[in-house]
Amino acid sequence: MERTLLLKGKVKEAYDLGDRLEFQFTDNISVFDKVIPSTIPFKGETLSREGVYWFERADEMGIRTHFLQYLPPAGMLCKKVxxxxxxxxxxxxxxxxxxxxxxxxxxxxxxxxxxxxxxxxxxxxxxxxxxxxxxxxxxxxxxxxxxxxxxxxxxxxxxxxxxxxxxxxxxxxxxxxxxxxxxxxxxxxxxxxxxxxxxxxxxxxxxxxxxxxxxxxxxxxxxxxxxxxxxxxxxxxxxVDLSKEYVRQYYRQTGYKDRLYQAREEGKAEPAIPALPNDVVGETSRIYIKLFEMITGEKFKAKG
CATH class of the missing domain: 3.30.470.20 (ATP-grasp fold, B domain)
Incomplete structure (x- = not known):
């Protein structure tokens, strides 16, 4: 089956399969409309599986969805509109x-x-x-x-x-x-x-x-x-705002957020967003996994 990249977003990719769509959730992370040059282990998988969890609950409630099939570890097959x-x-x-x-x-x-x-x-x-x-x-x-x-x-x-x-x-x-x-x-x-x-x-x-x-x-x-x-x-x-707020707070504390917004207000070139330190990457991954477990009630075990 032909698979064509349809859309590459900040954290998600969509592929055209003809009559259906395939979504792949990446480990990329963005804040303040900037994609950070760091990846967060298991982020894409936790988001994909959270999405599947809610789609299945919607189906049980009789609510129509575009979801068709989970594609481990971080993808899903959906109806195309x-x-x-x-x-x-x-x-x-x-x-x-x-x-x-x-x-x-x-x-x-x-x-x-x-x-x-x-x-x-x-x-x-x-x-x-x-x-x-x-x-x-x-x-x-x-x-x-x-x-x-x-x-x-x-x-x-x-x-x-x-x-x-x-x-x-x-x-x-x-x-x-x-x-x-x-x-x-x-x-x-x-x-x-x-x-x-x-x-x-x-x-x-x-x-x-x-x-x-x-x-x-x-x-x-x-x-x-x-x-x-x-x-x-x-x-x-x-x-305590879970998930990405931890990363937003990091860039606020380093002063990057203020520099970015000042540049935007003044119409100047936006400063590049720095990569995250290893300890922040690790803690962010832990937060995404913990939130997955609290949302779904399921112990996280990587499927990839």
């Missing part, structure tokens, strides 16, 4: 990637808190009482679900009206998609809570199949796609 320009999408289009990303938040974290601080989002927008002082790490009264563009050069958050316009979704299909995202997230929350994790937020991608039925695509619920916190440390008043 078309990538259509938004101006070619119609309410009758089938088998295409819905050009939206669904971001579901259960706690105040990351860019959401930045927007609260900047006055872009009020407490009542998040379900709190008017005048409530929103704090980082605070559990939201209700899930906060947003959509962003998916196929533009820079993704941007959009309102429901524009989402309907560019995606080909009917108002009912939009609500169906929202229900699927929430159902999946509720399952993630319940599942990882029993193993000492908090699922703070995550993102999902959807597509229509050949029958114009919604299915979940790409991967989700992984250490790279979602934010997980250590429950014990959270209860002690500390936010």
């Amino acid at each position: 078309d990538i259509l320009p938004t101006n070619r999408i119609t309410p009758q289009s089938r088998n295409y990637l819905i050009p939206l990303e669904w971001i579901c938040r259960w706690y105040v974290a990351g860019s959401l808190f930045d927007r609260v601080k900047a006055g872009e989002i009020a407490a009542q927008d998040l379900g709190f009482a008017s005048g409530h002082v929103v704090k980082p790490g605070e559990e939201l009264p209700e899930p906060f679900l947003e959509v962003s563009t998916k196929l533009e050069k820079t993704d941007r958050l959009i309102a429901k009206e524009e989402a309907l316009q560019i995606s080909g979704l009917s108002p009912q299909e939009y609500e169906d998609a929202r229900d699927i995202v929430l159902k999946i997230d509720e399952d993630i929350n319940r599942s990882v809570a029993s193993r000492g994790l908090i699922h703070a937020d995550g993102k999902k991608e959807l597509a229509f199949d050949m029958d114009r039925q919604i299915m979940i695509v790409d991967v989700y619920g992984t250490a790279d796609e979602d934010r997980f916190w250590d429950r014990k440390r959270y209860d002690e008043g500390e936010l």
Whole structure:
């Protein structure tokens, strides 16, 4: 079977097999939109197997997915969908990637808190009482679900009206998609809570199949796609953001993050991101393996 490289992303590769796609998860790691010149042992395998774990749970819940088969150690075989320009999408289009990303938040974290601080989002927008002082790490009264563009050069958050316009979704299909995202997230929350994790937020991608039925695509619920916190440390008043946050903190401490963002603000050439020291590589690998075990409840044993 002919195997053609279709897409080489920062951490994942997609191969066209004709009527199907093969995804391979690499051991590469990226932060601040920069690929680090270091690889993290077993990172790709843990992400791939986490993706398979959630796809199998989705299938048990009756949710359609594009997943077909796990390809050890770090790959998967998936249904192929078309990538259509938004101006070619119609309410009758089938088998295409819905050009939206669904971001579901259960706690105040990351860019959401930045927007609260900047006055872009009020407490009542998040379900709190008017005048409530929103704090980082605070559990939201209700899930906060947003959509962003998916196929533009820079993704941007959009309102429901524009989402309907560019995606080909009917108002009912939009609500169906929202229900699927929430159902999946509720399952993630319940599942990882029993193993000492908090699922703070995550993102999902959807597509229509050949029958114009919604299915979940790409991967989700992984250490790279979602934010997980250590429950014990959270209860002690500390936010410990597992997985890549450890690496982000390393580059903050070395001053690289500040130099990078200053160069971007000033329109100057971006400084190359340095490789990680061996001890940081080792600890990062350990974190990815530990998180795999906490997400899946399975002891990690390499299949490669």
